[in-house]
Amino acid sequence: MALDEAALETLGLGTMWVRRGASVDQSATTVDEPQQRAPREAVPADAVPARAAGFEPVRATGVGPAERHGREPAVGDFDRAPSAMPDGAHPASTWEAGGVATLDWDALEARVSACERCRLCEKRTKTVFGVGDRAADWMLIGEAPGENEDKQGEPFVGQAGKLLDSMLRALSLARDENVYIANVVKCRPPGNRNPEPDEVARCEPYLQRQVALLKPKLIIALGRVAAQNLLKTDASISSLRGRVHRYEEVPVIVTYHPAYLLRSLPDKAKAWVDLCLAHDTYRQAIAEEQARQ
Numbered sequence: 001m002a003l004d005e006a007a008l009e010t011l012g013l014g015t016m017w018v019r020r021g022a023s024v025d026q027s028a029t030t031v032d033e034p035q036q037r038a039p040r041e042a043v044p045a046d047a048v049p050a051r052a053a054g055f056e057p058v059r060a061t062g063v064g065p066a067e068r069h070g071r072e073p074a075v076g077d078f079d080r081a082p083s084a085m086p087d088g089a090h091p092a093s094t095w096e097a098g099g100v101a102t103l104d105w106d107a108l109e110a111r112v113s114a115c116e117r118c119r120l121c122e123k124r125t126k127t128v129f130g131v132g133d134r135a136a137d138w139m140l141i142g143e144a145p146g147e148n149e150d151k152q153g154e155p156f157v158g159q160a161g162k163l164l165d166s167m168l169r170a171l172s173l174a175r176d177e178n179v180y181i182a183n184v185v186k187c188r189p190p191g192n193r194n195p196e197p198d199e200v201a202r203c204e205p206y207l208q209r210q211v212a213l214l215k216p217k218l219i220i221a222l223g224r225v226a227a228q229n230l231l232k233t234d235a236s237i238s239s240l241r242g243r244v245h246r247y248e249e250v251p252v253i254v255t256y257h258p259a260y261l262l263r264s265l266p267d268k269a270k271a272w273v274d275l276c277l278a279h280d281t282y283r284q285a286i287a288e289e290q291a292r293q
């Protein structure tokens with residue numbers, strides 16, 4: 001896997017990742033932020049792109065208030081709208097999840113596009129099923145569609161999507177080639193609020209089926225809301241990062257949401273560390289699979 005230096009530049013990491021031996025502007029660092037290092041010991045020399053090119057991470061320039069308080073601001077935190085139906089029940093939600101586990105890709109997509117299982121169907125423009133290679137090893141899971149995604153019916157098409165594409169490119173991955181991207185919920189929560197637990201629960205059979213059909217070797221959870229809902233935990237994103245979790249038996253790596261990273265340059269460097277861990281974990285999954293054959 002080749003390093004895409006241009007993609008690292010686009011990620012804004014050109015100033016944070018320097019060639020070994022090159023001088024670093026220490027004024028760009030803070031004293032209280034612990035040094036962040038890619039987990040390279042466990043990785044073959046050619047496995048992690050940044051390492052392969054002789055790059056080393058430079059510690060982040062600071063910690064934002066949200067991270068200090070152990071949480072990543074979600075997109076919805078900035079525009080929270082009250083739930084349309086706080087009791088959680090949508091009048092049309094008599095439909096049961098039964099049968100979803102047997103659907104193929106096209107039938108599943110059709111089922112999602114007609115879904116009325118929760119109140120989110122009332123205000124959506126388009127359902128956002130997922131995009132990418134239906135045979136990909138890598139699956140990325142975000143929180144919920146935003147305004148642009150709701151209009152276009154595709155996940156991560158706004159500015160956050162552009163950053164996500166750069167992150168993928170830095171790993172020599174691309175959404176229409178070797179990655180599949182989906183969200184925890186398939187319809188836009190009004191005002192980009194966080195999805196409610198009952199909305200996540202009603203949508204979960206679709207995601208479970210997507211995972212079963214795709215059989216990814218690795219999942220990346222993008223942001224706190226996606227991670228907490230996938231992993232069924234209230235733990236902070238900082239405590240979930242840096243470890244391998246499981247969803248439906250698939251290894252899961254947690255990283256920051258690209259919309260958050262757009263506002264936090266220091267955490268882009270941490271996200272790169274997460275991607276390196278994802279890459280290691282992927283390599284390990286492949287090696288274990290080969291050993292079993």
Ligand code: URA
Nearest residue numbers: 142143144145155156
């Ligand atoms: N944020 C998400 O979590 N998913 C999208 O598809 C777009 C923005």
